[in-house]
Amino acid sequence: MLRLILSRLMAAIPVMGVVAIFVFLMLRLSPGDPAAILAGDAATPEAIAAIRASLGLDQPIWQQFVTWIGELAQGDLGRSVLSKQPVTHMIADRIEPTISLAIVTLLFSVIVAVPMGIVAAWKQGSLLDRGIMALSVAGFSIPVFVLGYILIYVFSIRLDLLPVQGFTPIGEGLWPFLQNLILPTLALSFIYIALFARITRAAMLEVLGEDYIRTAHAKGLPDRVVLTRHALRNAAVPIVSVIGIGFALLIGGVVITETVFNIPGLGRLVVDAVLARDYPIIQGIILLFSGIYVLINLAIDITYVLLDPRIRY
Amino acid sequence: MRAVLRHPLFRNSAVLAGGGILLLLVLIALLAPLLSQTDPTAIAPRFRLKPPSEDFLMGTDKLGRDVATRALYGARVSLLVSICVAAIAISVGLVIGLVSGYIRWLDGPIMRTMDGLMAIPGILLAIALVSLSGSSLLTVIVAIVVPEIPRVARLVRGVVLSIREEPYVEAAIGLGTPVYRILIQHILPNTIAPLIVQGTYICASAILVEAILSFLGAGLSSEIPTWGNIIADGRDVFQRAPWIILFPGGFLAATILAVNILGDGLRDTLDPRMKKRLGA
Numbered sequence: 001m002l003r004l005i006l007s008r009l010m011a012a013i014p015v016m017g018v019v020a021i022f023v024f025l026m027l028r029l030s031p032g033d034p035a036a037i038l039a040g041d042a043a044t045p046e047a048i049a050a051i052r053a054s055l056g057l058d059q060p061i062w063q064q065f066v067t068w069i070g071e072l073a074q075g076d077l078g079r080s081v082l083s084k085q086p087v088t089h090m091i092a093d094r095i096e097p098t099i100s101l102a103i104v105t106l107l108f109s110v111i112v113a114v115p116m117g118i119v120a121a122w123k124q125g126s127l128l129d130r131g132i133m134a135l136s137v138a139g140f141s142i143p144v145f146v147l148g149y150i151l152i153y154v155f156s157i158r159l160d161l162l163p164v165q166g167f168t169p170i171g172e173g174l175w176p177f178l179q180n181l182i183l184p185t186l187a188l189s190f191i192y193i194a195l196f197a198r199i200t201r202a203a204m205l206e207v208l209g210e211d212y213i214r215t216a217h218a219k220g221l222p223d224r225v226v227l228t229r230h231a232l233r234n235a236a237v238p239i240v241s242v243i244g245i246g247f248a249l250l251i252g253g254v255v256i257t258e259t260v261f262n263i264p265g266l267g268r269l270v271v272d273a274v275l276a277r278d279y280p281i282i283q284g285i286i287l288l289f290s291g292i293y294v295l296i297n298l299a300i301d302i303t304y305v306l307l308d309p310r311i312r313y
Numbered sequence: 314m315r316a317v318l319r320h321p322l323f324r325n326s327a328v329l330a331g332g333g334i335l336l337l338l339v340l341i342a343l344l345a346p347l348l349s350q351t352d353p354t355a356i357a358p359r360f361r362l363k364p365p366s367e368d369f370l371m372g373t374d375k376l377g378r379d380v381a382t383r384a385l386y387g388a389r390v391s392l393l394v395s396i397c398v399a400a401i402a403i404s405v406g407l408v409i410g411l412v413s414g415y416i417r418w419l420d421g422p423i424m425r426t427m428d429g430l431m432a433i434p435g436i437l438l439a440i441a442l443v444s445l446s447g448s449s450l451l452t453v454i455v456a457i458v459v460p461e462i463p464r465v466a467r468l469v470r471g472v473v474l475s476i477r478e479e480p481y482v483e484a485a486i487g488l489g490t491p492v493y494r495i496l497i498q499h500i501l502p503n504t505i506a507p508l509i510v511q512g513t514y515i516c517a518s519a520i521l522v523e524a525i526l527s528f529l530g531a532g533l534s535s536e537i538p539t540w541g542n543i544i545a546d547g548r549d550v551f552q553r554a555p556w557i558i559l560f561p562g563g564f565l566a567a568t569i570l571a572v573n574i575l576g577d578g579l580r581d582t583l584d585p586r587m588k589k590r591l592g593a
Contacts (some may be wrong), residue, residue: 020428028444137577141570143521145528146562149573153555252436256525271529272435274444283443291433 012294019290077284087284097167098265105185109192117200139194147253148187148260164260184261188253199242203235244300253288334571335383342388349382353538372556383538386449392518398457398519399512406465414473427463431479435460440531459524473505506583513576517569540565
């Protein structure tokens with residue numbers, strides 16, 4: 001087990017290396033001169049040169065890369081150009097809403113979608129199955145921001161049941177926290193429910209054709225036991241791997257949902273940074289999210305082995 | 314012509330439904346100036362935030378511009394961007410996938426690079442690229458293309474790896490056929506069906522990402538009527554004038570739905586192996 005974790009960690013390092021090189025090159029080789037953009041339209045050439053020197057942009061590119069990687073290795077993501085605060089602090093300040101939204105959405109989607117997929121596979125071809133599949137195609141097609149505004153329109157403006165926008169930290173009580181999170185979670189979950197339900201159904205259908213399922217039915221076991229104990233367990237590997245892919249998509253969705261619902265999280269932070277061209281924040285958040293993505297995939301590889309003893313690396 | 318129409322593609326209801334709606338949208342996009350005599354950028358302060366009525370089918374926005382007209386013109390941008398993105402992503406991904414799958418010593422480095430690129434969330438990568446290089450149609454297209462390339466490259470590489478073991482490829486190698494001819498004559502044709510399917514899904518995702526970029530303010534200039542820009546314009550007046558967001562949002566969702574349905578239909582008719590795997 002330890003060897004597995006170590007070997008997977010080793011495999012993750014080159015991937016993160018590529019991410020780091022790509023982010024570095026993207027920021028340095030882009031057509032606009034960052035120093036000129038930061039200095040503004042009315043800046044003198046001297047002012048631009050001063051900014052360039054302060055960012056280290058006047059040094060040869062390999063030297064910039066070495067300095068940058070060195071700082072990165074110490075967990076230093078630099079300072080925001082506008083607020084002058086360290087990027088790591090800014091991320092720490094804004095991470096709670098993002099993590100809350102991501103985790104609640106992931107949990108909610110799995111809880112809703114996996115039973116939907118199981119039922120659809122169990123009643124394959126029925127009206128219920130077709131209904132669930134149609135819903136899943138719709139889920140892939142309604143953009144999260146459109147759905148978000150529809151939900152705000154119905155539940156906040158028309159019915160006046162829930163707050164329109166904003167975020168309350170969990171420290172200020174569970175109900176206020178959840179109240180603000182219900183609509184964003186619903187909006188963001190729809191596509192994951194669609195994705196997970198579809199994959200659960202497909203994985204279940206594959207397993208339900210196996211001989212041991214027929215045997216289990218022949219033994220007189222109730223459907224519920226056959227579906228959960230025999231079928232779901234063997235269908236778990238593809239389902240878990242899609243939940244991992246779902247997480248990667250979730251990051252993009254969170255950025256948009258935070259804008260729709262005015263949630264002060266990392267998504268808002270990065271969008272504001274993009275609009276203000278605050279590069280250290282952009283690169284910090286891209287590196288953070290990519291790192292999380294790599295770690296999640298690592299965790300999934302390890303889960304495979306736990307779920308299916310036949311898999312060996 | 315008869316023979317073409319008898320192809321199973323034209324008997325698949327998903328292909329017909331999705332394709333039909335898309336054809337309608339293409340017509341709307343092409344005929345936008347005829348369908349509405351109003352200028353999509355004409356500002357009319359007198360008619361600010363008017364709800365949908367006979368004069369303004371979908372209401373007006375905070376500058377008094379006609380939302381219906383802007384939505385019609387928005388179809389142009391969405392379709393143009395999606396077709397360009399799909400064409401470029403498929404071409405570049407195809408070349409990378411062919412090289413990676415066939416030339417063994419390049420496979421490792423190329424695929425690790427693709428893995429790294431895939432680890433960066435696509436939306437973040439796209440908004441960063443646009444913000445770095447300024448918003449023009451070209452940068453928006455490139456920004457949407459870059460995150461799509463690894464997916465195409467992986468798909469093509471998978472096909473190459475399975476086809477290169479086929480006896481007819483080994484026979485061609487045995488006869489001394491040059492590598493480029495093996496790739497073009499024997500391997501390329503096998504990638505066409507999955508690439509058509511993948512290309513359709515890329516179109517859907519490109520329409521979505523373009524709208525997201527505009528919505529977040531990191532897309533095309535806000536004067537250009539794109540669905541994302543119209544929606545972004547309606548953000549701060551949403552409680553008073555929800556139609557500014559709901560109508561273009563409906564266009565957007567319907568378009569993506571049509572492309573996805575078309576993609577599912579194409580997958581079922583062109584790529585039966587894929588159908589089996591998804592249990593659809």
